[in-house]
Amino acid sequence: MSLAIFDLDNTLLGIDSDHAWGEFLLEQGAVDPVSYREANERFMRDYDAGTLDIHAFLEVALKPLSDNTPEQLAAWHQQFMASKIEPNILAKGEELLARHRSRGDTLLIITATNRFITGPIAERLGVDHLIAVEPEIVDGRYTGRVSGTPSYREGKVERLEAWLADKDLTLDDAWFYSDSHNDLSLLEQVDHPVAVDPDDTLRQVAESRNWRIMSLR
Numbered sequence: 338m339s340l341a342i343f344d345l346d347n348t349l350l351g352i353d354s355d356h357a358w359g360e361f362l363l364e365q366g367a368v369d370p371v372s373y374r375e376a377n378e379r380f381m382r383d384y385d386a387g388t389l390d391i392h393a394f395l396e397v398a399l400k401p402l403s404d405n406t407p408e409q410l411a412a413w414h415q416q417f418m419a420s421k422i423e424p425n426i427l428a429k430g431e432e433l434l435a436r437h438r439s440r441g442d443t444l445l446i447i448t449a450t451n452r453f454i455t456g457p458i459a460e461r462l463g464v465d466h467l468i469a470v471e472p473e474i475v476d477g478r479y480t481g482r483v484s485g486t487p488s489y490r491e492g493k494v495e496r497l498e499a500w501l502a503d504k505d506l507t508l509d510d511a512w513f514y515s516d517s518h519n520d521l522s523l524l525e526q527v528d529h530p531v532a533v534d535p536d537d538t539l540r541q542v543a544e545s546r547n548w549r550i551m552s553l554r
Contacts, residue, residue: 341437345448345513348533349430353448356381356419362401391489399472405482422458429553449489468496493523
């Protein structure tokens, strides 16, 4: 039995769920249509370039969680799952999860997108273990702040190491599937790094290191 780790956005999903959530909020009229759209697009470009300031991003991304009631957020998320996520769950991604599940592997999704967005997605995919950005909750409401280390770039490695220690697991014979060069630091930690529909930078690294390259599209 091995640990099979999966990035979520543009790996198991055909979209970036964080960016899609921003688009969904714009469609609901829940955020400023000019400034929020500009920020959503700018942060997506920065992520793709590997220059994202994760804390500046989270200051914007988590604010709608603190601005709205848990009931409103839950209703929106249900609509979001139906309209944005379900049509973009990759069938080959579900098949890959099923193959690892049938081997008895432990499945883990690790993502830089926050748990409010990704928790129900991981549940829908049948993956019990999730490492995500943790939005702070006080007295049952989101505060708009992040709790602990964001699971982004080297932060994914830090969060994974803490998770492994807590579960008394190791990375022996572990797999990690990702599309993004932002995950290079974690891909380098596992015995089986796999570039999934990789961006240009990750593709170049994967080819130079003879890592497996695959498509789930």
